[in-house]
Amino acid sequence: MKKELWRPFLHFTPEKGWMNDPNGLVWFKGNYHLFFQYNPYHCNWDSMHWGHAVSHDLLHWEQTDCALVPDEKYDKDPTGGCFSGSPVVWEDKLYLVYTASAKKDGKTVQTQCAAVSEDGYRFEKVRENPLVEEPFGNTENFRDPKVIRADGRWRMLCGGSSGNADDPQADGRIYLYSSDDLLHWEYNGILLESKGRWGSMFECPDLFSIGGKWILTASPMNHPDMWPTICFEGSVDFEACRFEVNEIRRYDGGNRFYAPQTYSLPDGRKILLGWMNGWLWMPWMEDWGPASQEGWRGCLSLPRELFLDDTGRLCQRPVKEAAALCETKVRGRIVAGSALQKLPVEDRNACCIRLNIKKEGSRQLRLILMADESGSGTELTFDLCGHFLAVDKNGMENKWDKGLTVCTFGKTAEDAANDFLTAELWIDRSTIEIFLDGGRYVLTDTVYPSASQYSVYVQSPYKQIPLDYEIGFIPQ
Ligand code: FRU
Numbered sequence: 480m481k482k483e484l485w486r487p488f489l490h491f492t493p494e495k496g497w498m499n500d501p502n503g504l505v506w507f508k509g510n511y512h513l514f515f516q517y518n519p520y521h522c523n524w525d526s527m528h529w530g531h532a533v534s535h536d537l538l539h540w541e542q543t544d545c546a547l548v549p550d551e552k553y554d555k556d557p558t559g560g561c562f563s564g565s566p567v568v569w570e571d572k573l574y575l576v577y578t579a580s581a582k583k584d585g586k587t588v589q590t591q592c593a594a595v596s597e598d599g600y601r602f603e604k605v606r607e608n609p610l611v612e613e614p615f616g617n618t619e620n621f622r623d624p625k626v627i628r629a630d631g632r633w634r635m636l637c638g639g640s641s642g643n644a645d646d647p648q649a650d651g652r653i654y655l656y657s658s659d660d661l662l663h664w665e666y667n668g669i670l671l672e673s674k675g676r677w678g679s680m681f682e683c684p685d686l687f688s689i690g691g692k693w694i695l696t697a698s699p700m701n702h703p704d705m706w707p708t709i710c711f712e713g714s715v716d717f718e719a720c721r722f723e724v725n726e727i728r729r730y731d732g733g734n735r736f737y738a739p740q741t742y743s744l745p746d747g748r749k750i751l752l753g754w755m756n757g758w759l760w761m762p763w764m765e766d767w768g769p770a771s772q773e774g775w776r777g778c779l780s781l782p783r784e785l786f787l788d789d790t791g792r793l794c795q796r797p798v799k800e801a802a803a804l805c806e807t808k809v810r811g812r813i814v815a816g817s818a819l820q821k822l823p824v825e826d827r828n829a830c831c832i833r834l835n836i837k838k839e840g841s842r843q844l845r846l847i848l849m850a851d852e853s854g855s856g857t858e859l860t861f862d863l864c865g866h867f868l869a870v871d872k873n874g875m876e877n878k879w880d881k882g883l884t885v886c887t888f889g890k891t892a893e894d895a896a897n898d899f900l901t902a903e904l905w906i907d908r909s910t911i912e913i914f915l916d917g918g919r920y921v922l923t924d925t926v927y928p929s930a931s932q933y934s935v936y937v938q939s940p941y942k943q944i945p946l947d948y949e950i951g952f953i954p955q
Pocket of ligand 1: 500578622682683737
């Protein structure tokens with residue numbers, strides 16, 4: 480096997496094989512446990528297992544035996560398996576609530592099931608499986624249970640659709656169930672339905688409260704603007720099975736952040752993890768990228784802490800454990816002008832760059848990441864007047880990296896309050912995560928640089944821009 484160029488140092492990747500959605504992060508009996516959609520046998524999606532890894536610090540993971548293997552008639556199927564779900568701890572036991580997906584008489588049947596463990600390593604599927612069936616007989620589109628505790632009961636959200644998830648005319652649904660024992664579930668109704676607005680199917684719904692706000696999120700299929708994730712802010716009434724939407728926005732401005740889920744840590748932090756890839760039904764996806772040449776495919780975002788800032792906006796930042804690991808090593812000031820200037824990042828695409836960009840008098844700051852000696856790489860353009868960030872990967876050597884992604888920022892009155900735009904960039908080999916304006920806006924992407932693409936340049940095509948920077952290095 481050729482030397483690994485793309486496996487991130489700090490982001491979770493499976494030792495070998497395929498990975499997609501995060502299926503939970505939970506503190507149980509002295510360890511963090513991470514679960515994820517996994518195929519241990521090769522680098523493509525099929526026969527879904529639940530992979531399992533443990534950690535003491537959220538960053539260094541040791542992969543253990545699979546938590547769930549598709550071996551029951553309700554989940555054993557190469558086109559299905561043990562699909563996404565979530566873990567909960569109750570009465571000293573760790574429960575995994577998951578979707579079983581298998582064909583029955585030629586038709587896909589998805590049901591909600593559970594497995595339980597006393598030690599956090601060996602899981603047994605419960606006798607009562609399957610626990611929940613689709614309420615309207617649409618058995619092919621009923622998945623991704625997220626279990627939370629609210630108003631004194633267990634609540635389960637499941638993604639669904641009014642029809643065929645591949646048909647843009649169908650409406651995404653989020654179903655709500657309640658239970659007192661995690662095994663017997665009462666159907667409460669449809670918590671939210673797209674009704675022509677947000678896509679044909681909601682995968683991986685999530686619901687949580689933070690600072691008194693309720694947030695409902697999902698990964699919609701066929702969203703009219705092809706948003707890979709959607710975030711509703713509002714209020715919830717579990718008894719009436721109603722979610723009142725006050726505000727809607729994207730969770731992430733990029734195209735490589737899917738099926739995100741939040742988890743509560745014992746210290747009160749709300750942690751967000753997403754899968755840094757996408758599905759082939761997305762118009763920008765042709766395949767899942769070249770990491771399979773290194774024997775693995777799929778990566779999770781950095782664990783991010785969610786918080787509300789002074790204006791009450793939901794923001795994201797990498798967990799403090801990550802920041803502590805690569806404290807600032809280099810600090811400086813540069814005046815960006817029309818000529819390319821190098822930032823001192825060493826030669827290995829694994830660093831955290833923090834920038835303070837003066838807004839007044841500035842038009843565009845350009846940063847070229849993963850660049851070769853000629854300055855060809857991934858171009859980020861921060862437009863301070865047009866209020867957008869553009870990520871252009873056309874300068875990469877690898878043919879897989881192409882295209883332009885644009886997200887907006889800085890348009891609201893609250894955004895305008897600061898004189899400087901802060902940008903925090905985490906570059907970890909084949910991953911890029913950009914946190915703008917204190918985490919008010921985030922863009923996640925993947926890029927596969929060649930061995931000679933590791934430099935970072937800055938430039939200002941218009942007037943000069945004074946720039947303070949700090950760089951921390953991610954240890955290998
Ligand atoms: C989301 C998803 C889920 C499903 C899982 C299968 O990425 O499609 O809806 O449970 O992946 O691996």
